[in-house]
Amino acid sequence: RKTTERRKKLDCARSETMSGIGTGYDLASDTFSPDGRLFQVEYASKAVDQMGTTLGLCCKDGVVVGVEKLVQSRMLVKGTSGRVMAVDTQAGIAIGGLAADGRQIVNRARQEATSYRDFYGVPIQGKVLADRISMQMHMYTLYWFMRPAGCSVLLASYASDGPQLYMVDPSGSSWGYHGCAMGKGKQIAKTELEKLSLGELTCREAVKAIADIIYQVHDDTKDKLWELEMGWVCDESKRVFEPVPRDVLKEAEDAAKAKADAEKEREKAKKEEELKKKAEKAAEKEKEKTEMEVDKA
């Protein structure tokens, strides 16, 4: 009787939920839908898509990651609450999605990196670290009492296996990328990334490219307050993961801003042209109308 009562309660709950995509099979992260989907995991990915754009580029001499960090208030101190964090000297993570979840992932990654170094005496390789992070994020999708991490992480690593860029999403699947984007502007960003000649790009050029793309996809009307945060690990940084040096970042940002502003001016001018043409057409029509009326009269 207890089980039937519980089932009745769940059935009521199911019929009362909004008729959305998952109806009923999306209540717990350990439930499959009839067509084989894990809705909670998919919803977690949607959380990532709502947040600021995060980009990564794997170049021949290193890896660069950049985050469009949307800021809630003018009172916040610039530079705090970073989304780009070092895991070990040769690797770092850029967080896309919920920053708090991302920070936990980074903590775990740091433990993995430190214990690997302790055990084997060498820095952890990119693909091994990506694997460990995947296992962690995947574990959160296995149990009903946990929720999937609401973040995707971009892992930038320059260890003995060379420059590597991995993205691990809330489902725990990780892929190696030459260039990768997530967040609000990921569609446009991905198109722009594909235009770059990824095999020949240096990290300095990548910094400019990422700044460029982020300024392009950033929507000034919706998100007025924001910061551009970038990190790299490359030959120039002596294979140490660090925030991109201020002068390099400023140069890239200024160029990107100028380009974005120029684009805006062009758009504005175009719109004014169109309005002018419309006004001229309307005036002509008015003229014709009055002429016709005069003729009639």
Added chain:
Amino acid sequence: MTSRFQAASSEVSPIQHTVSPYVVGASVLAIKYRDGVMMIADTMGSYGNMARFKDFHRLHKVNSTTAMGASGELSDLQYIRDMLEELTLGDFQQDDGSQLTAKEVHSYLARVLYNRRSRVNPLWNELVVAGVEPGPNGQAFLGTVDLYGSNYEEDIIATGYGQYIAMPLLRREWRADMTKQEARTLLEKCMTVLFYRHCRQINRYTLSDVTADGVDISEPFELEVKWNYKQFVVPTAQQSLVQ
């Protein structure tokens, strides 16, 4: 975090205590000078009477403001070095621009060594910590810790036989405002004397120089030694009693 430097609570292995050192390093000498702190040590690991390892570097860079040198059991030196590397890595991961200062490293090592001594399982070393505080008016720091946990700060420090042979020379000739070259010359002179008299030292050294610009550890180098002193060529025992 599973760090092997934390005492495990559920160890079922037999209790082990260090009773004697096996592979040891000889003296470390260190002095403060006008621009910072300079430290010198030879590169030998002795296995009793045997000159076992001739390229063992005993001076290490802890972080960009601190260097550490050690004499005594070299496996314990490596353990301590790994411990400090883990601390430095933790500082790096925090990514807030702050690092352990030399004074903090010295204090940490003193506590660790005293704790080991109190458990009657010492890290059989005499450590020297040298550093310069970051910032425009950074003070130089020089301190030592031994296997008992005894620790102090001084302007001139020597470990091992250096305390007996080099200390009198250092006390006589050291000044607070020595230049880099003067400091180096003094340390090299003391090391030469030690090489003549200390049977467990070789003529191959590394020198560490910590200033406001950072930590620099030299490549190994040799010093000039003379063996044509009259009393080496014709030992006193062989000279005639009537002069």
